[in-house]
Amino acid sequence: MGGAFLKGLSETEQYTLTACDLDPEAREAVAPYCAETTADIDVAADADVVVVAVKPKVIRTVLEDLELSTDQTLLSIVAGVPTDLIEPYTDARVVRVMPNLAAETGNMAAAVTADTVTDEVRAILEAVGEYVEIDESQMDVATAVNGSGPAFVFYLIQAMKDAGVEGGLEEEQATVLAAQTFKGASETVLRSEKSIDELIDAVCSPNGTTIEGMDVLWDSTADDAVADAVRAAERRSAELAEERTDE
Numbered sequence: 001m002g003g004a005f006l007k008g009l010s011e012t013e014q015y016t017l018t019a020c021d022l023d024p025e026a027r028e029a030v031a032p033y034c035a036e037t038t039a040d041i042d043v044a045a046d047a048d049v050v051v052v053a054v055k056p057k058v059i060r061t062v063l064e065d066l067e068l069s070t071d072q073t074l075l076s077i078v079a080g081v082p083t084d085l086i087e088p089y090t091d092a093r094v095v096r097v098m099p100n101l102a103a104e105t106g107n108m109a110a111a112v113t114a115d116t117v118t119d120e121v122r123a124i125l126e127a128v129g130e131y132v133e134i135d136e137s138q139m140d141v142a143t144a145v146n147g148s149g150p151a152f153v154f155y156l157i158q159a160m161k162d163a164g165v166e167g168g169l170e171e172e173q174a175t176v177l178a179a180q181t182f183k184g185a186s187e188t189v190l191r192s193e194k195s196i197d198e199l200i201d202a203v204c205s206p207n208g209t210t211i212e213g214m215d216v217l218w219d220s221t222a223d224d225a226v227a228d229a230v231r232a233a234e235r236r237s238a239e240l241a242e243e244r245t246d247e
């Protein structure tokens with residue numbers, strides 16, 4: 001996730017980016033997008049905004065080594081680790097963000113804690129996509145919807161693509177048609193003033209093809225399966241918080 005963030009931010013040419021990782025291969029992978037890569041956390045700690053992008057189980061170790069001052073911002077993208085668990089380890093302002101992998105292409109959907117976000121962090125998030133400001137109590141569900149969400153959408157694209165292949169399209173053709181259709185539909189939802197129900201209606205020509213397919217979906221439990229996936233991810237995010245708090 002840290003690499004996707006770096007790649008997206010490097011495209012904007014607005015930031016001086018330093019990547020810190022202990023693994024030389026990880027540093028090599030992001031070197032083209034950074035002014036500097038380092039294994040020395042003190043070098044990373046020089047930045048105005050320090051993004052912590054390690055797995056939940058190692059955040060405490062990283063925080064113990066990270067010396068920041070009150071005029072710096074620590075931006076945590078670590079799932080399930082609450083602000084009040086991070087704050088005792090740092091003098092920096094702590095802002096919690098749930099990003100997603102689409103940062104890489106400047107299409108990230110992110111959720112950020114409304115009570116700690118600054119204009120500096122808003123500018124970073126805006127540079128690589130769209131963000132919403134939420135109460136931290138909503139971070140687990142946001143983690144499920146926009147953090148894990150890309151995987152759920154990849155799954156749906158695959159299902160649509162597979163159906164196209166089954167109908168006779170070539171794999172590559174079906175992938176382009178399915179993925180571009182998700183992309184176009186997403187743009188429409190974001191730009192249109194119509195509700196999603198109105199947009200569905202607009203695709204359904206009278207006695208046409210779409211209504212036949214929509215009847216199948218409306219009669220199915222596809223929406224329940226999506227809601228169950230979101231709830232399972234939300235539950236896990238809350239569990240991660242519990243596991244961290246126990247330490």
Ligand SMILES: NC(=O)C1=CN([C@@H]2O[C@H](COP(=O)(O)OP(=O)(O)OC[C@H]3O[C@@H](n4cnc5c(N)ncnc54)[C@H](OP(=O)(O)O)[C@@H]3O)[C@@H](O)[C@H]2O)C=CC1
Binds near residue numbers: 020
């Ligand atoms: N993947 C995603 O789509 C999203 C992930 N996140 C959050 O981002 C964080 C990272 O997830 P993800 O990118 O999937 O995980 P990865 O394991 O791919 O990335 C974590 C990176 O941190 C490195 N690392 C571990 N310990 C240290 C250390 N002490 N100092 C410096 N670097 C270290 C790891 O190196 P090594 O591999 O050698 O251990 C690895 O390169 C998680 O907290 C996750 O919750 C949030 C939103 C979306």
Ligand SMILES: O=C(O)[C@@H]1CCC=N1
Binds near residue numbers: 079
């Ligand atoms: O799967 C995970 O735990 C991380 C957090 C959100 C997306 N990936």
